[in-house]
Amino acid sequence: MYVNAPRYLLRKNIALRLVNDLPLGSVLEVGCGAGDFCKTLCEAGYSVTGVDFSPDAIQFCRDSYRELSAKGKLQFYQHDLDEIHGTYSAIFLFEVLEHIEDDVGALTKISTLLPPGGHLLLSVPAHQSWFGPSDYHVGHFRRYDAGQLLQLLSQCGFTTEVLWSYGIPLANLTEIIRNRIYANEKHPRKEAATKRSGVDRRIEAKFSFLLNDICMYPFYLLQWLFRKTDWGTGYIIRAVKT
Numbered sequence: 001m002y003v004n005a006p007r008y009l010l011r012k013n014i015a016l017r018l019v020n021d022l023p024l025g026s027v028l029e030v031g032c033g034a035g036d037f038c039k040t041l042c043e044a045g046y047s048v049t050g051v052d053f054s055p056d057a058i059q060f061c062r063d064s065y066r067e068l069s070a071k072g073k074l075q076f077y078q079h080d081l082d083e084i085h086g087t088y089s090a091i092f093l094f095e096v097l098e099h100i101e102d103d104v105g106a107l108t109k110i111s112t113l114l115p116p117g118g119h120l121l122l123s124v125p126a127h128q129s130w131f132g133p134s135d136y137h138v139g140h141f142r143r144y145d146a147g148q149l150l151q152l153l154s155q156c157g158f159t160t161e162v163l164w165s166y167g168i169p170l171a172n173l174t175e176i177i178r179n180r181i182y183a184n185e186k187h188p189r190k191e192a193a194t195k196r197s198g199v200d201r202r203i204e205a206k207f208s209f210l211l212n213d214i215c216m217y218p219f220y221l222l223q224w225l226f227r228k229t230d231w232g233t234g235y236i237i238r239a240v241k242t
Contacts, residue, residue: 003211004036006219007171011094011123011236012037013220014166014227018121018238019044025089028113030081031096035061041092042074049088051079081109090119095234097124098140099190107156114241120158123236124149126165130233133182134175139190149235158239165232170219175233 004012015037024045032038032050034057042048042065052058061076068074081100091110100106110120125135125143135143144152146163153160213220223232 004034006174006211006216007167007233008036009211009213009216010167010171010219010223011234012040013216014164014223014236015092015094015121015123016040018162018236022090022119026087027090027092028084028086028088029092029094030084030110031093031099032061032076033057035065035076037092037094038074038076039065039068042068046073048074050074050076051084052076053078053080081106084109084113086113087115088113088118089115090121092121094121094123095125097122098135098142098144099138101141103142103152104156107152107158111157111241116241118241120153120239120241121237122153122239123166123234126230126233126235130175132175132179133185133187134178136187137178137182137185141190144235146230146235149237153237153239157242159242160237160239162236162238164227164236165230165234166223166227166236167232167234168223168226168229170216170223171233172231 019041026047026049027041029038029041029048029050032052035050038048038050038061050061052061055078058076058078062069065074065076069076091114093110097103097106114120125140126145128143128145131140131143150160150163226232
């Protein structure tokens with residue numbers, strides 16, 4: 001059974017606030033996982049391409065959104081980042097960069113897929129000092145500190161328009177729980193862990209009855225109020241290619 005994780009729901013809620021003034025066009029999500037954000041963008045009027053290097057994730061997306069794909073506005077492909085070509089008005093890169101060893105190379109590649117003035121929406125886990133068993137379990141190379149992330153984007157040709165912290169307090173709590181669960185487990189290889197991370201929701205499925213917008217609303221409000229602090233478990237950024 002697949003359900004959207006609390007951290008994903010928190011990220012989606014705040015990310016959509018950064019999308020609502022972007023012009024409609026052809027957009028790309030790299031590391032689309034189970035495809036829910038792609039579906040939401042498609043329903044908002046965007047022409048959407050979702051890519052992931054996990055064959056299980058892409059098959060899940062194709063099976064789940066067959067009707068939308070048949071209309072030609074939502075397509076899914078199994079690709080590595082270096083296999084992606086074309087030009088897009090906006091690119092979404094949520095919880096992907098920390099899985100890539102060469103993050104400079106990845107952002108440089110992303111830059112080639114955008115025209116000047118094109119937008120990148122990016123999220124990453126925050127605070128390298130918080131790196132723990134849960135990060136190992138899902139195949140992370142690192143977490144990011146805010147200054148480091150801003151410098152990295154500038155180095156790769158982007159100007160940051162917005163940097164917000166997200167997740168507090170719920171994601172902070174769930175991260176503590178996940179770290180305790182995975183503390184004594186043998187961690188899989190990074191590639192296998194990354195492929196699994198977008199669709200493996202065995203823990204969250206046990207609490208699926210709580211994972212809806214009604215139950216999550218108080219946490220959406222709290223993270224919004226604290227978005228300009230540095231207290232959340234992740235950063236979300238909107239940047240423009242210069």
